[in-house]
Amino acid sequence: MSAVPGPVPYPELLLALDRLSTAALHEQLAMGLRQQIRSGRLTPEEKLPSSRSLAAELGVSRGVVVEAYAQLTAEGYLTASQGAPTRVSATASAERAPLPAGSLVPQHRYRFAPDLPDLAGFPRQRWLRSLRAVLRDTPFDHLGYGDPRGTPELRNQLMAYLGRVRGAAPEPEHTIICAGFSQGFALVCRSLRDRGIEQIAVEDPGSAQHRLIAERAGLQPIGIPVDVDGIRVSELADSECEAVVLTPAHQFPTGVVLASERRAELLEWANERDGLIIEDDFDSELRYDRSPVGALQGLAPERVCQIGSASARLLPALRLGWVLSPSWLTGALTFEKGAGDGGSPVLDELALAAFIGSGDLDRHLRRARLRYRQRRKALVSAVQRAFNGAHVSGIPAGLYVQVLLPEGADEDALIRAAAQQGVDVEGVGSHRLARTVGAPAALVLGFGNLSVPAIEQGVALLGQALAEPGM
Numbered sequence: 336m337s338a339v340p341g342p343v344p345y346p347e348l349l350l351a352l353d354r355l356s357t358a359a360l361h362e363q364l365a366m367g368l369r370q371q372i373r374s375g376r377l378t379p380e381e382k383l384p385s386s387r388s389l390a391a392e393l394g395v396s397r398g399v400v401v402e403a404y405a406q407l408t409a410e411g412y413l414t415a416s417q418g419a420p421t422r423v424s425a426t427a428s429a430e431r432a433p434l435p436a437g438s439l440v441p442q443h444r445y446r447f448a449p450d451l452p453d454l455a456g457f458p459r460q461r462w463l464r465s466l467r468a469v470l471r472d473t474p475f476d477h478l479g480y481g482d483p484r485g486t487p488e489l490r491n492q493l494m495a496y497l498g499r500v501r502g503a504a505p506e507p508e509h510t511i512i513c514a515g516f517s518q519g520f521a522l523v524c525r526s527l528r529d530r531g532i533e534q535i536a537v538e539d540p541g542s543a544q545h546r547l548i549a550e551r552a553g554l555q556p557i558g559i560p561v562d563v564d565g566i567r568v569s570e571l572a573d574s575e576c577e578a579v580v581l582t583p584a585h586q587f588p589t590g591v592v593l594a595s596e597r598r599a600e601l602l603e604w605a606n607e608r609d610g611l612i613i614e615d616d617f618d619s620e621l622r623y624d625r626s627p628v629g630a631l632q633g634l635a636p637e638r639v640c641q642i643g644s645a646s647a648r649l650l651p652a653l654r655l656g657w658v659l660s661p662s663w664l665t666g667a668l669t670f671e672k673g674a675g676d677g678g679s680p681v682l683d684e685l686a687l688a689a690f691i692g693s694g695d696l697d698r699h700l701r702r703a704r705l706r707y708r709q710r711r712k713a714l715v716s717a718v719q720r721a722f723n724g725a726h727v728s729g730i731p732a733g734l735y736v737q738v739l740l741p742e743g744a745d746e747d748a749l750i751r752a753a754a755q756q757g758v759d760v761e762g763v764g765s766h767r768l769a770r771t772v773g774a775p776a777a778l779v780l781g782f783g784n785l786s787v788p789a790i791e792q793g794v795a796l797l798g799q800a801l802a803e804p805g806m
Contacts, residue, residue, distance in 0.1 A: 348367075350393070361403045364393070364395075368413075369410075372407075383404075386401045387400075445759065446784070449735035450734065453707070458695065461699070465687075465690040465695065466686040468689055484672065484678075485511065486512070489657075489684040489691075490505075491688075494507050503630040509660045510660070511672055513679060514655070516643070519657070520580065522671045525552045525553075526667035526668055532554065534555045535578045536579035537580055542582070542615070557576050558769065563591055565593030566593065566601070572604050577608060578611040578613065584616060585617075585622075585729075590732070590737050592730055602638060605639075614631045616630060621732055621733050622731070622732045623707065640660055654679075709787065714727075721798025722797070725739060725741060735783075736780055736782070738778045752803060
């Protein structure tokens with residue numbers, strides 16, 4: 336008895352047909368040619384063997400090749416015409432390698448990111464419990480297209496939660512759920528631009544994200560200096576701006592709190608100018624020395640638009656935030672949100688509502704504050720040991736500290752030297768509207784997503800870099 340023939344290679348095309356396979360021969364041939372084209376081994380416009388020649392080489396009937404060629408022609412991989420050879424289509428694109436799993440952000444051994452919470456501290460099991468309850472109990476008619484402002488369940492829970500912990504005065508009717516702070520602020524900026532506003536005041540130094548989003552929306556950022564009492568409202572009043580965005584509870588990046596006198600001046604400015612205060616409430620619950628200061632929005636809901644998110648409180652990957660809108664701006668924001676994406680993910684909104692309503696958010700934040708207090712203390716101690724002449728500023732709060740470097744230090748050179756040591760840090764200079772001559776060199780060091788040993792080791796490497804000549 337003769338042996339069953341194995342795979343028959345075609346020398347030029349590196350094709351193989353397995354007669355023991357359950358797949359039909361023409362399907363195997365089509366798959367092999369398709370892979371050759373996708374990988375780029377068969378290039379556009381390249382001529383293929385005639386059906387008779389390829390059939391002879393592969394030891395199959397000509398009908399097998401004809402059927403495979405016809406299938407690939409129908410799919411657009413091949414072109415064929417009467418009396419002309421079959422060719423690879425000119426528009427056939429080569430297959431690209433898949434992206435690697437995980438983040439594409441360049442990784443450093445020690446990343447002092449000021450905007451990252453403790454990612455490993457996210458309460459997965461409690462979140463999963465909320466999500467399971469939502470999947471189990473939510474009626475099917477709640478899972479279609481809904482209100483662009485978000486689900487009533489989450490807006491109602493935010494009213495209770497933010498009123499209790501932030502002293503805010505949210506109204507569910509004027510609350511818009513969004514995909515984090517960035518989208519919420521972009522919605523506000525575009526709505527203001529449509530109302531004819533061309534400029535917006537920003538803190539200087541202040542979040543570079545504020546400036547970028549405002550510029551993309553067509554607004555010109557106007558820098559207003561910040562000192563130990565927060566934004567200088569007198570200079571805001573001297574500007575022609577009708578809107579300002581700021582971080583009053585914990586200024587980024589200096590870490591100061593807007594003084595009570597400045598808060599009163601700011602609200603007076605808004606009333607006199609008929610202006611809008613945009614309150615970035617990004618980490619206000621993370622205070623380690625005393626209770627958080629109340630939200631500006633609670634003092635003047637028609638003058639303050641507060642934007643918060645789950646990023647620092649829980650996890651950036653959730654991409655959930657909220658806008659507490661003045662009543663006169665709600666319609667425009669709802670339109671922008673609806674036109675942009677139709678609304679945020681309903682299941683995630685309902686899960687967050689359940690998470691808040693069960694008390695899990697309060698419990699998570701209580702545990703997180705203990706970890707962050709310890710990590711901040713470790714960071715401050717490490718800086719004092721490693722940096723001769725450096726000074727940590729700002730209140731005990733949030734996920735970062737500002738470190739004022741010794742006089743004469745080169746901020747940019749230190750950042751580059753640190754990167755070579757595997758330490759990723761941000762300079763305050765990148766958060767200034769303009770590089771001011773004589774501005775003190777400083778770093779913004781985040782501690783939320785680093786363990787105490789990692790904080791100590793990373794700061795030690797920073798200290799070594801600072802001690803190098805030319806720093």
